Amino acid sequence: MTVTPGWYMALAAVLFVIGATGILVRRNALVMFMSIELMLNAVNLTFVAAGRQIGLIEGQLSVLFVMVVAAAEVTVGLAIIVAVFRRRSTASVDELAGMRG
Amino acid sequence: MNVDYHALAPEIILGITVLAVLVVDLLRIPKYWTAVIGLVGLFAAFVPVLTLGFCESLDFCTEPETAQRVLFGGSFVVDTFSLVLKGLFLGATAVALLLSVGYIEEDRYWQGEFYFLMLCSALGAVVLASSRDLVTLFVALELVTGPTFLMAGWRKGDPRSNEAALKYFIIGVLSAAILLFGMSLVYGYTGELTFGGIRAATAALGDSALLTIGVILTLLGFAFKVSAVPFHFWTPDTYQGAPIPVTAYLSVVSKTAGFVGLLTLSYQAFAELRDVWGPLLWILAALSMTVGNLIAVRQDDIVRLLGYSSIAQGGFILVPFGAAVAGNVTGDQLEQAFFATVTYLLIYAVMNMGAFAVVIAGANRLKSTLIADWGGLSSYAPGLAGLLALFFASLAGIPPIAGWFAKLVMFSSVLGVDSGWATALAVIAVLNSVVAFYYYAKVIKSAWFDQVPDTIPAAELRGMGRAVAPSLQFALVLTAVGVLVLGIFPNLIADVGDVAKTVAAGF
Amino acid sequence: MDVGDWVSTPQNWVFLVIALPMLFAGFKVVQTSNVVHAVLYLVGTLGGSAALFILLGAEFVAWTVVLVYIGAVIVLFLFGIMITRAPLGFDVTLSHPVRIRVAAAVVAFVLFALVGGAMLAEFENQTIPEAADATRTVEIGLSIFDRFVIPFEVVSVVLLAALIGGIVLARRDPAEEEEAGVVR
Numbered sequence: 001m002t003v004t005p006g007w008y009m010a011l012a013a014v015l016f017v018i019g020a021t022g023i024l025v026r027r028n029a030l031v032m033f034m035s036i037e038l039m040l041n042a043v044n045l046t047f048v049a050a051g052r053q054i055g056l057i058e059g060q061l062s063v064l065f066v067m068v069v070a071a072a073e074v075t076v077g078l079a080i081i082v083a084v085f086r087r088r089s090t091a092s093v094d095e096l097a098g099m100r101g
Numbered sequence: 102m103n104v105d106y107h108a109l110a111p112e113i114i115l116g117i118t119v120l121a122v123l124v125v126d127l128l129r130i131p132k133y134w135t136a137v138i139g140l141v142g143l144f145a146a147f148v149p150v151l152t153l154g155f156c157e158s159l160d161f162c163t164e165p166e167t168a169q170r171v172l173f174g175g176s177f178v179v180d181t182f183s184l185v186l187k188g189l190f191l192g193a194t195a196v197a198l199l200l201s202v203g204y205i206e207e208d209r210y211w212q213g214e215f216y217f218l219m220l221c222s223a224l225g226a227v228v229l230a231s232s233r234d235l236v237t238l239f240v241a242l243e244l245v246t247g248p249t250f251l252m253a254g255w256r257k258g259d260p261r262s263n264e265a266a267l268k269y270f271i272i273g274v275l276s277a278a279i280l281l282f283g284m285s286l287v288y289g290y291t292g293e294l295t296f297g298g299i300r301a302a303t304a305a306l307g308d309s310a311l312l313t314i315g316v317i318l319t320l321l322g323f324a325f326k327v328s329a330v331p332f333h334f335w336t337p338d339t340y341q342g343a344p345i346p347v348t349a350y351l352s353v354v355s356k357t358a359g360f361v362g363l364l365t366l367s368y369q370a371f372a373e374l375r376d377v378w379g380p381l382l383w384i385l386a387a388l389s390m391t392v393g394n395l396i397a398v399r400q401d402d403i404v405r406l407l408g409y410s411s412i413a414q415g416g417f418i419l420v421p422f423g424a425a426v427a428g429n430v431t432g433d434q435l436e437q438a439f440f441a442t443v444t445y446l447l448i449y450a451v452m453n454m455g456a457f458a459v460v461i462a463g464a465n466r467l468k469s470t471l472i473a474d475w476g477g478l479s480s481y482a483p484g485l486a487g488l489l490a491l492f493f494a495s496l497a498g499i500p501p502i503a504g505w506f507a508k509l510v511m512f513s514s515v516l517g518v519d520s521g522w523a524t525a526l527a528v529i530a531v532l533n534s535v536v537a538f539y540y541y542a543k544v545i546k547s548a549w550f551d552q553v554p555d556t557i558p559a560a561e562l563r564g565m566g567r568a569v570a571p572s573l574q575f576a577l578v579l580t581a582v583g584v585l586v587l588g589i590f591p592n593l594i595a596d597v598g599d600v601a602k603t604v605a606a607g608f
Numbered sequence: 609m610d611v612g613d614w615v616s617t618p619q620n621w622v623f624l625v626i627a628l629p630m631l632f633a634g635f636k637v638v639q640t641s642n643v644v645h646a647v648l649y650l651v652g653t654l655g656g657s658a659a660l661f662i663l664l665g666a667e668f669v670a671w672t673v674v675l676v677y678i679g680a681v682i683v684l685f686l687f688g689i690m691i692t693r694a695p696l697g698f699d700v701t702l703s704h705p706v707r708i709r710v711a712a713a714v715v716a717f718v719l720f721a722l723v724g725g726a727m728l729a730e731f732e733n734q735t736i737p738e739a740a741d742a743t744r745t746v747e748i749g750l751s752i753f754d755r756f757v758i759p760f761e762v763v764s765v766v767l768l769a770a771l772i773g774g775i776v777l778a779r780r781d782p783a784e785e786e787e788a789g790v791v792r
Contacts, residue, residue, distance in 0.1 A: 023275060045661075062235070065239070069766060080254050082692060082778045123772075214776045247766050
């Protein structure tokens with residue numbers, strides 16, 4: 001039994017779950033965002049593994065688009081994080097409790 | 102390669118508008134010209150939507166060989182459904198632009214870039230209406246939501262705006278990651294990206310745990326975007342913290358974009374998997390209506406109330422999806438359910454834009470969005486109070502104002518299905534309509550029958566407060582007329598919804 | 609195939625050698641209390657995934673991961689840490705109390721069991737087909753301008769919007785220093 005695409009996709013599943021746990025557990029905005037990057041990485045792995053299994057180029061092509069969108073989201077996210085936390089000395093999201101109801 | 106440029110015309114024109122706004126922003130002329138260019142571009146992009154729709158009756162328009170224009174291997178389809186939705190997106194963005202012009206000019210906002218972002222987001226929505234392929238759908242969805250993350254935080258000095266943007270952003274990319282993972286699982290199982298291909302593959306390959314998980318995760322990703330409970334917790338804070346025109350835009354365009362994704366995925370790509378998405382959307386519809394309405398009752402801030410109201414309205418829009426939960430549902434009934442959702446979306450867009458327009462006008466004059474501060478509005482601003490009553494009555498579904506037809510269509514789509522679950526959903530919807538009526542009426546009553554609170558400056562009471570900006574007046578008139586016309590002549594909107602049923606064909 | 613055969617196939621070894629450190633790095637990203645360490649562990653995970661892409665025969669994607677993700681995204685994260693003046697040492701207050709962590713761990717395990725199990729059940733007995741040609745970059749290039757030209761153009765608008773909006777939001781306005789009241 002060689003390593004099949006199923007193994008790659010199981011690895012991707014583990015990474016996805018680690019990322020999801022990270023968002024639930026951590027309270028630092030930057031680490032939360034890094035967990036999302038882990039999840040997106042898992043998505044990339046799944047696409048490429050599936051694409052290799054099927055034999056068409058679309059898996060890799062989807063990964064390309066996912067990566068570009070992820071890079072754009074990082075730009076947006078870090079701009080927002082910088083704007084929010086510029087005046088504070090911590091990046092914890094617990095500080096943001098201004099609105100309730 | 103032969104490209105059908107006529108089909109791509111709305112997107113191309115919007116793209117040129119986006120760049121034109123950037124260029125005009127560089128010139129040393131008053132900033133509202135960027136908004137004017139934006140509006141001109143939106144109207145210009147609407148023209149090809151009309152010519153594509155009425156192609157048979159026009160001489161210079163060449164009919165395609167097939168009933169719909171299919172480009173790029175099936176990933177971009179221009180059929181009547183997509184044309185109707187492109188029209189909705191363009192119209193709603195135009196109204197949102199009108200709402201923003203007066204709002205943004207008064208404070209220390211960056212103007213030209215704001216209109217640029219709004220138009221980029223509108224371009225994404227217009228492409229989304231035609232996407233029939235997983236990659237195109239995702240990329241278009243990101244173009245709709247990416248600029249809105251930034252727009253939500255546009256009021257840079259205000260900590261609530263910052264908080265709104267950060268919460269919205271984290272939840273937004275989380276939902277994008279979940280959505281993508283679901284899509285990758287679906288692709289891994291079927292080997293297809295186009296919706297038609299996925300449908301054929303699921304029919305041929307049969308069921309699988311992997312496919313079910315993939316479908317559920319994909320739909321959950323969209324559930325975040327439409328603020329379905331329990332993925333709604335970002336909505337009230339974001340709606341309250343962001344500048345109100347951005348909230349209006351989010352509540353209509355962004356939410357409708359999420360629904361378009363749900364519609365095309367459920368009725369085309371996952372058409373063979375009704376036993377997966379039917380129950381899931383049933384649960385989401387029931388939860389959204391109930392939780393949204395119950396929490397809205399306790400709100401004392403009008404923007405937050407409208408936020409929970411839009412969650413509940415989202416639940417109403419999801420109700421026709423629950424009709425698919427019955428095993429014996431016919432193709433006709435599914436088409437009817439599709440029609441109900443599209444019609445409700447169209448009417449909801451007009452009502453909600455109008456409601457937010459009134460809120461902006463009122464908040465401008467009263468400097469507050471608390472319902473208590475709006476007491477006695479009718480005594481010194483009868484026009485505003487009248488419009489408030491009009492739009493909130495429409496949201497509650499009172500005839501002869503537009504909301505009643507939307508509710509009627511929604512109920513009839515679920516009641517026709519022969520299943521206990523579908524009937525139960527209809528009962529839940531009725532109960533929720535009653536609860537919703539209560540809090541909409543509470544706001545109307547406060548504006549018309551309460552005492553004027555002491556906090557209102559005397560100048561306001563004499564009618565000499567700040568005037569409503571002309572663009573806002575125009576938007577108010579437009580939406581008020583729309584709501585009245587659609588309420589009295591519902592067959593207009595029914596015809597439009599009818600031609601949009603092309604996506605649901607083929608059951 | 610028994611364990612001996614499995615161990616003697618070089619592909620399996622390489623996969624293990626890459627996947628295990630990758631998993632460890634991914635876990636540490638989420639667990640460590642030092643933000644800069646978290647970024648560096650993320651570099652480890654991304655590097656591992658680039659290596660796995662090469663193993664799967666997707667060289668273009670692998671090098672794009674290295675250039676875009678590790679080259680640009682990680683640098684952006686480091687700049688973000690610097691600009692927000694996040695505490696650079698170990699910060700023990702940055703996690704939820706133990707019961708929430710346990711609950712999260714349970715949820716995570718259940719989710720993993722569901723997804724991982726479904727994947728393995730589906731693909732367990734399939735082998736990776738031999739790649740016919742050396743590189744697929746030509747195909748990617750052709751597809752971008754043929755079948756996928758619309759996502760390509762839309763993605764470029766996404767980048768433009770992110771750039772311009774990001775600059776507007778992140779820049780330090782001269783007027784901000786006065787902290788005047790905000791009109792609603």
